[in-house]
Structures are given as C-alpha cells and as structure tokens.
Amino acid sequence: MDSDKAPDERGPEQLALIRAAVRRSRPRARTAAAISDHLPVARVAVDKALSHLDRFYDYAVPAAMDADAVPGARVRVRFGGHVARGQAGRRAGGQLVDGFIVERLESSDYQGPLAPLSSVLSPEPVLSPELLRLARAVADRYAGTLADVLQLAVPPRHGRAEAADAPEPLPPPTAPEPGTWSRYPTGPAFLRALEGGGTPRAVWTALPGPHWPRELATAVVATLASGRGALVVVPDGRAAGRVDSALTGLLGAGRHVVLTADSGPQERYRRWLAVSRGAVRAVVGTRSAMFAPVRDLGLVAIWDDGDSSHSEPHAPQPHVREVLVLRATTEGAGFLVGGLGCTAEAAQLVAGRWALPLTAPRQVVRAAGPLVRTVEEADAARDAAARTARLPSLAWRVTRDGLTRGPVLVQVPRRGYVPRLSCQRCRTAARCAVCAGPLELRADDRVLHCGWCGRLEVAWHCLACGGTRLRAQVVGARRTADELGRAFPDVPVRTSGRAGPGGEGVLASVSDAPALVISTPGAEPVAEGGYAAALLLDGWVLLNRPDLRAGEEALRRWLAAAALVRPAADGGTVVVVAEPSLRPVQALVRWDPVGHAVRELSERAELGLPPVSRMASVTGTAAAVADVVATASLPPETSVLGPVPAPAADPAAPPLDRVLLRVPPGSGAALATALKAAQAVRLARGAEPVRVRIDPPDIG
Template sequence: GPGWAEELARAVGATLASGRGALVVVPDGRAVSRVDAALTSLLGEGRHAVLTAEAGPEKRYRQWLAVRRGSVRAVVGTRAAMFAPVRDLGLVAIWDDGDGSHSEPHAPQPHAREVLLLRAAHDKCAFLLGSWSCTVEAAQLVESGWALPLVAGREQVRAVAPLVRTVGDGDLARDEAARAARLPTIAWQVVREGLRHGPVLVQVPRRGYVPRMACAQCRAAARCRHCAGPIESQDAGTLRCTWCGRDEPAWHCPECGGFRLRAQIVGARRTAEELGRAFPTVPVRTSGREQVLDTVPDAPALVVSTPGAEPVADGGYAAALLLDGWAMLGRPDLRAGEEALRRWIGAASLVRPQGAGGTVVAVAEPTLRPVQALVRWDPVGHAVRELAERAELGFPPVSRMAAVSGVPEALAEFLAAAELPGDAEVLGPVPVHVTEAGRPRRPGAPPPGEHWERVLIRVPPGSGAALAAALKTAQAARMARGGSEPVRIRVDPPDIG
C-alpha cells in the first residue's frame, strides 16, 4: 500500500522541525503524487516543492528558484531532483533504489542513490533509503557499517504480509501439468476465491499480445531459417518472421525436431482477453504503458498490469497472480533474480495481509532462491547472500567496473592507448547484443545494424578513482585526435549481462 509515503513525510517533517532542509527522490510521477499528498497533509500547503518533468518548464523553474532562494526547504521529485539546491540539507531520502528510473541514461549516467550518498557525506546530513525489497548496494551499505538497518521483526512482517503460494509437489500430485501450465489449477482457485472478496491483481512481465513463440516441447525460441529473427503468429494462423517478413509454413525446431509452437511470453493484453473469457461477469482492467491506472475501487475485478504499473486498490487486493516468473528470472543479466524479486514483492505488497485473506500465487520454479525469498518475505536475506556471492566472484558492488563498447577497431585502439591501473583486469571483448526489434538493450549498445564489441574492466576496491581517471584521459586524447567512431564508457553499469 501507499503507507511508505506517510513514513517519508514524517521523516521530512522531523527534519524541517530541526531547522534543516530535506530532499526526497522517488522513481516516477505516481510515487511523487503520493509523497506530495502526504507532505501536504502533514505540513500544509506551500511548505515543499515538487520537481518533476510533468509539471512543465515554467512551474518547475519557479519551484527550483524557491528552493534555491531558501523559501522552500523540502523537495520531492524524480531522478533529476537529486541535484536540487536545498539549503542547509539535513536529510536525503530515496525510495525503491532498485528501480531503473533512478539511473540516468545520458552521460555521465549518474544514479540517484550514488549522488545522494555523496551529498550526504559532503553536507554531513542523514541518508534514508526505503523500499519493499533490498538491493545488493543497500545490503553492502549495512554490511560495511556505513548504514544501519531499519526493518520490522519477523512476527510483525508475518502479520502484515500476504500468504505466498507456489506450484509445489502437492499441486503436481493433483495436476501433473501444473508446472508447465501458465495458469495452473491453484491459480484459478485463488482467483475465484479472491473475486468473492475484492479485486485481484495479475502481473504479466510483458505488454501486448504474443511477442514471442517457442517450441512446445523444449521451449527453444522459434527463429527464422533465413535471418534468425523471432517468429510470431499472425491472425490467420500463419507464422511470420518479425525481421524479414517471410512466412514460415513448415517450421520445425532445430533443437528437438518438434513441430508444435507455444506462446513463449503472453502479453498483458492477451492475458486480459483470456481472463475475460474465463470470468465473463467480472470487469477486466489493464494498466501498462498505454494507460497506467493509479487506483482501483474495492470491488470484484481483474486488474492485469505490467511490472511497475500496478494500481493501488482501496483496501488492498484480495489476491495476486505473478505470471511467467521464468521470463524475468531467465534474463541474461547479473541482476535478474534481484529484479524479479523486487517486482514480485512490490506487487505482493499491495495485497491484503494473510489474516484478511490476502493470497499471492507465484507461477515460477519454487526451489529458486528469489521465489523462496518471496515466500519467506525476506528480501534482505536474499540481498545479503547475493552480496556474498558477488564478493567471491569479484562482481560489483564489491569491485569497481567499467563497460567500454564500440566498433572492434575503435575499441582496440582505445584499450591500447589507455593507461589502466596495474591491478585492472580486462574481460572480453564480446559482441554487444541488441533487442529482437533492433533497438539497443541498454545504454551503450550499438545502433541498429552496427556490430559492436564490449569489454569489462574490473579493479578492486580503492582503485575506482584511478580507473575512472585513466578512462577519462584516454577518451579525451582520442577525441582530440578526431576519432570518427564512437567509444562509449559507463562506470559501474547497473546491468551486466
């Protein structure tokens, strides 16, 4: 629920009462609206400024001037607000630091959490980080002793958390296809029961209809024989490549020889359509990129949402389904497990407590660590274990790392000229992949049609500044020589895959 906004407002109120200023950074406009309403209710009108892109340039500039002149000493906003010139700063706070919106995609690509940490150290003020989940970086702050944990006891957590169920052995004994089914029997039962008491949330990883197809037997992605592009099903029942447009009348799986296809990831729109047919008397609402709902009433309804777009239900959801968990856990990314748990626990936090009948069904392999952390409602334990494993492997945030990408010739020239620290380790180069639609997967990926490579440069703690200086010097020298091909650098990239 939205109670976290009131907690942040109380922290801001206490800071203002001490005579110092406060700055709160949240992921999106919906979160800003909640904190704005909480601050207005607690402090009254005109005691804080709101800095978001939705406000427009004129209003945002007036608010910025009020903060700069010291007439307003409390600020709440999205990512860009991390640089707000708050007078006599006494508190910097960030909500849900694992959300990708906190990472600036443009150079120098700062992360709001890192900027606020630097401001807290520079201004000698308090730093407050809050979230339903826990990032590895947050766990490292606590493990190092720099920060102290503020977590509820296990008894209190169990009292307010919903019941989380997975597809276990008992379900498999009753329904042998439960593990492979997108909506196993337990999910249907929870939906039917939940609709008797209120709205039911259905989280789907992808928007749209049927973005991808896969072999029904081995689940290998269906690819075009001519260009290796993804194959999708057309309205007429035919198969067509989304890259070259060729029809595939006689597709077969090169891995196992199978001829049957299944939807690899069913989008939110298709899911809403299927649920609407299964429950014809229940209204179905969708929340996603095209239209994000803020709230839904406390009445029986199916709310199909993509991660991060879940509306708040009055009184909480009676139940929630977390579908296609394998799609999020199977991403080739170092943070796949952490991100899946963050999205699941964010949706589950909107469900009523177990004592009030709230139930969450996670359709994913129950033995996986993120799924078990969700069942126990233990995101901190998951983050601590992830941190320990990354320390053994030398991955961030334990080490400092830079990703350098470009066309092979320019990348090789850059690395030859860079005077890296003696303890630097160069990993790669490897090809940089693009999305199936031809768009870059992440900042620093190549434009469509270009072949790029990437190297990762890793240094132990304490050498991060030397690495950054070496890369900056090499890039400046390269630009002074008039290098025509771009080389993109990102220090401590948030996603490594």
C-alpha cells in the same frame, strides 16, 4: 579588372583584388567594449561535452555586463576550440556556446588578451557553488565531463518563470509524531535525530502495506522541523504523487514542490527556481531531481533504489543512489534508502558500517504481509485448469475465493498478446525472414508481426525443422486478460501497463469492488483497502534473464505486487508460479529481502563482482577498444574481461566489441580517471570515440 569574367576564368591576382575590395567595402568593427574595473575576469564552464575540453576558461567582463555577470549566471561566449585556459575566445571567430560563470577574479593566469563575454543570458545564479561541486564530483566518478552533468542538473531557462517573484520562505513546521514509524524499533530514534539536526544514515526495509508514502513524508517533516531542507527521489510519477499527497496532508500547500516531467518544462523550471532561491526546502521528484539545489540540505532519500528508472540513460549515466551518497557525504546530510526489497548495494552500505539497518521484527513483518504460496511451473503445465485459464488449480481457487471479497491482482511479465513465439515441434524461436527480429501475435488482428521492422508474416515456416505450427514462449497481458475473462465471465477485467491496442494505460488506482486487474511489473495500481489476492505468473521469465541482477529484480517486482495485498489475517493470499526451491522464491515466501540481499552480496564478493568490486565497460569498434585498453594508465590491479561482442539494439548497425575492466575496492576513482584521460587524448588526436560507462547495470 574585368569583373564580367566567370570566376573560373579569372586569374589568381584578379581574385585577390576582388577579395580585397570586398573587405574594404565591409563596415569596420566597433571599438572593443570597456572592461569592468571590478573583478574583470569571469571564469566560465562552457557547454562543450568533450573530455579534452573539460576545464574552465577565462573571459573578460565588459563594463556593461558587470552587474549581471554574477557567479552562477548563464552566459554566451565565443569558443574557438583551443585547449589552453584563456584562449577559448581569443580569436574574433569561433562558435557561440552557452556556459555558466563559476567565479569572478581580479586576474587570469593566461598572459594573453582575453576575449569578452558575448552576452549574459540571465543574471539568475542557477549554478550554486554546492551544485558545481556536486556536478564535478559526479563527472569525476563516472568518467564524464562537467558539461554533461550540468545539462542534467540545471534545467533549460524560461524567462517568464524567472520574472515571477519567489514566495517568501515559511517558518519550520512542528516536529511530527512517529505514527507508523513506531513499528520499527529504531524508527522513532531516526526521526528524533533528524529533528535535532543530526545526520543519520539508514537502509530502510519497509513493511508491506500502504504506509510507506506517509512514512517518507514524516521523515521529510522531521527534517524541516530542524530548519533544514529535504530531498526525496522516487522511480516514477505515480510514486511521486503518493508522497506528494502524504506531504500535503502533513504540511499543507506551499511547503514543498514536485519535480517530474509531467508538469511541463516551464512549470518545472518555476518550481526548480523556488528551490534554488530558498523559498521551498522540500523536494519530491523523479530521477533528475537528484540534483535539486535544496538549501541547507538535511536529508536525502531514495525509494526503491533497485528500479532501473533511477539509472540515468544520458552521459555520464549516473545512478540516483550514488549521487545521493555523494550529496550526503559532501553536504553533511542524513541519508535514507528505502524500499520493500533490498539491493546488494544497499546491503553493502550496511556491511561497511556507512549506514545502519532500519527494519521491523519478524513477528511484525508476518502480521503485515499476506500469505505467500507457490506452484511449480511443471504442475501448472499438467493442470487441466491451466489449459483453459492459464491457471493451476491452486491459483484458480485463490482467484475465485478472492473475487468474493474484492479485486484480484494478476502480474504478467510481458505486455501485449503473445509477444514471443517458437516452433511447436523443435522450440526454435520464430524469427522474421527479413531482419531476424522476433515474431509476435497481436490481439487486434491475430496476424504475425515482426517486433523489429513491423513486417507481416503470412507464410511462416521453421528454418530448423520446416514446421509450420507455433507455440507461445511468453503469453502477454492482453492474452491473459482474454483467458481470465472467459474463465470468470461475470467479473470485470482491467489492464494496467504501457498503452497499446486494447489497453487502458497505467492505472493509478482501482476500487475495492471485485475485479481482475492484469498488470505488467511496475504498473500495478493501488486498490482501496488492498487486493484480496494476487497471482504472480510466469516466474521463469523474470528469473531466467541473462543478467547478474535477475534474481534480485524478480524478487523486487514480486514484493512490489505482494505488498498491495491485504495482510494474511484479513485473508490476503499471493500465489507465485515459479520453482519453489529457488532463492528469490523462498525469500518471497519468508518475506526476507534483507537475507536475500546479504546472500547475494556474499556471493558477489567471492566472485569479485559489483558492488564489492568496481567495474567499467568500454564499447566501440574492436580497434578502438583495444587502443583504449593498451594506452590507458589503468590501475595495476585491473582485470580485463573480454573483448566480447556488445549487445546490439539495431541488428543493422556495425558490430561493436565490449571490454569489462574490474578493479578492487578503493581503485574505482583511479579507474575512472584513467579512462577519462585516455578518452581526452584520443579525442584530441581525432581518434574514433568509445562509450565508457562506470558501474554498468547490464554486465550479464
């Protein structure tokens, strides 16, 4: 054999001899490890987020791993992509993937030889049976896979956190006094039910003012007093901090944990382990805390369920409210959805008698809330004061009077300086000549920038009429701060919102000294003693969004800002610049979010829209979407809406279609099952994937 020849000069026989010699030179594989005599089969949920692989797989447990391979432990296995149970690791090859042991068995229903576990990453049982059942239920409801849900439910491992000893559980606290819950006729009874081990379910419309964090904390303490655990999910870290402070004041340190991204991966995992081990039974956290493995769960609560932060952006995109409804049902826990506003989904829980309303009498609501006054957009445009300070005369007077008594809050729908521009002559939106993105004006250089590609535009002209002058479609928070600063030169001006040029970031609180606080929705800081007044500007920006929830969302954001203002008896006044006759504006004036939600629910029922009906969106190429609709075993009563062009985040991406599938109440599970099965079949044959989302929030 001439081994000096180049590979392409060797014949097939010579190449075969060389390969055989190489194989003989390799060391022989070690003898297979002995298999455990006790429950030798481990059923594993592998980390493969593909619909056609969404099942459990059986592996043999080596004797050396017997003690560590407990149900719930993390393991690593060989996975070759087979779809029949037990075949996952049959070949010596395959890919090493992570997974969780879900149970140990005496035998497998697969008749062939089982591949052994490759390793036990940790003997810590992080996947409890309750968490596994919840993850499976969430995956089924949202047409997703168990692997996707487990990635959301179980945080990444940190060995140092696992090595630390868990603190000893503390005895239950004493039952709390009702406190401000007494303002609600059924509030004390709700607490007594929790204290007695009951499972009350309520939709709570909170009164304006600073009391809601302590009221949530009181409900948690009442649950702990019964010897059970409690879970509270809030939209953001600022809300979590307020509830955390209230719980610390009622319970002291060490009885609860806060699960947010701000604490860092290792510290968050350490706290999660304390909950999983049963050392702590009270959790306050943001979205991912909805899966927190609280022992003996007695209460699940969500604050402000209309906030978009409660909708998980990662597959299968569950909503916190729906996950907590599942937990309350399957784990036999009490349920509380609270907020200053009320969503149509919460109103449906009351309408279906699944939960009871928890509200205050009208006279109590009027005493707790500020005075709300309205100004039409047209009046603001004609007002001379609006041309200098962007405020109509009424708002200017309210601001001037409020600054003599304390800080004044100004809510502006958009951040930035002038984030949206149009031609002054024909009102056509100003667009980038390269990518067609929206042009905006920034405060730092006063030069036109493209909001998509960042390109500078130095010689803009309107393509529709040839005009060269621009007008503001929307004025941002920074521009508002500049204008109000000139109108009230002796008053400090502060901004709160996502950090940007000249901004201060999101402020947690401000003092009670006179100041103008310019904030975007959701970033309003809490003022000591409450704001003297609040201005809600550019209401049309919120109300004119092409979204089914535009009115509900506008009211929710207005209520959140207005609730930070002092009661009317103390001079608190809110001015909203919007059309007074619109339903959300009237609901704000009357402070009647429940009435608004009930009316919204009634209209959606007449039109067959969520939440009365169930809906799914299917997004992909036109051919892929058509294939799913044609091949899926959809419920017979399914309405197919579309296809229509899907909204594109990237204008350079290829165009996609979207179809909405609507079914009546009671058929949502069948719709999700049909879509998941269709996805599995298409992926198994290598077809082009589509995006499926159950209960999409942006149906327009």
